[in-house]
Amino acid sequence: MKDKSLDSHKDESKFSRREFIQTAGMAATAIVLSPALTACSTKASGTPLGSISGKKLKLYMDTHDKKNGTFPDGITPKQLEGFYKKYQAACNEEGVISIRTHVGFGDGRAYCFNLAPSADAVKRAHEKVGLPFDSITEVHTITPADLALLS
Amino acid sequence: MENMKFFIDTHDKENKTFPAEITPKQLEGFYKKYEEACIEEGVISLRIHVGFEDGKAFCFNMAPSVEAVKRVHDKVGLPYDSITEVSTITPGDLALLS
Numbered sequence: 001m002k003d004k005s006l007d008s009h010k011d012e013s014k015f016s017r018r019e020f021i022q023t024a025g026m027a028a029t030a031i032v033l034s035p036a037l038t039a040c041s042t043k044a045s046g047t048p049l050g051s052i053s054g055k056k057l058k059l060y061m062d063t064h065d066k067k068n069g070t071f072p073d074g075i076t077p078k079q080l081e082g083f084y085k086k087y088q089a090a091c092n093e094e095g096v097i098s099i100r101t102h103v104g105f106g107d108g109r110a111y112c113f114n115l116a117p118s119a120d121a122v123k124r125a126h127e128k129v130g131l132p133f134d135s136i137t138e139v140h141t142i143t144p145a146d147l148a149l150l151s
Numbered sequence: 152m153e154n155m156k157f158f159i160d161t162h163d164k165e166n167k168t169f170p171a172e173i174t175p176k177q178l179e180g181f182y183k184k185y186e187e188a189c190i191e192e193g194v195i196s197l198r199i200h201v202g203f204e205d206g207k208a209f210c211f212n213m214a215p216s217v218e219a220v221k222r223v224h225d226k227v228g229l230p231y232d233s234i235t236e237v238s239t240i241t242p243g244d245l246a247l248l249s
Contacts, residue, residue: 059200059219061200070192081240081242102157102211102237107235113200115208135207139207140201142200142218143196143199
């Protein structure tokens with residue numbers, strides 16, 4: 001049982017790395033047509049299409065704002081890079097795939113995109129690193145190219 | 152092309168900046184108008200993520216300025232909560248840019 005759980009953890013890490021490599025190629029334009037995103041975005045019906053380790057994954061967006069005390073005011077990109085490693089470790093433990101994090105350093109806001117089996121898993125990843133949040137929302141991608149790919 | 156930056160704007164039905172009962176089909180029609188306004192203002196709509204249950208939307212755009220994103224919203228009569236210029240700090244993205 002222990003071995004099985006270790007194996008599945010390893011698989012998740014592998015998937016996550018592959019995902020980063022695939023998405024990195026398009027980072028400059030941020031037009032992300034990564035398989036995980038397209039596969040796990042959902043149709044209008046809301047049926048999740050992707051899965052990892054047998055769990056269905058959905059797309060979530062969480063928000064942070066210094067005005068609400070949910071974004072560390074004054075954090076530098078370098079500091080955030082160190083923090084991100086801890087966050088990613090927590091994501092791995094909770095079966096969450098961190099797709100992209102967008103930060104407005106000027107305004108003190110952050111928007112994180114994750115693939116996760118549930119909003120609770122995203123919540124737990126945040127709690128593990130002591131990062132508060134304003135909201136976690138399950139989202140669908142409705143931009144035409146995404147809809148077209150899925151239809 | 153002008154120097155483009157990334158922006159995320161937010162909408163929430165609790166603040167009346169997202170039409171509470173809109174369906175995916177209706178949104179598709181609306182998006183066409185929105186995209187036309189984007190083209191007029193030199194804005195590139197990259198992705199829109201909508202939480203239908205929570206009544207929230209997050210739009211990811213490339214634009215020359217925050218004013219251009221504002222004008223697009225004004226043109227289609229769509230209010231918003233915030234427009235934020237963002238950097239992408241996920242490691243794969245940072246590695247490519249360094």
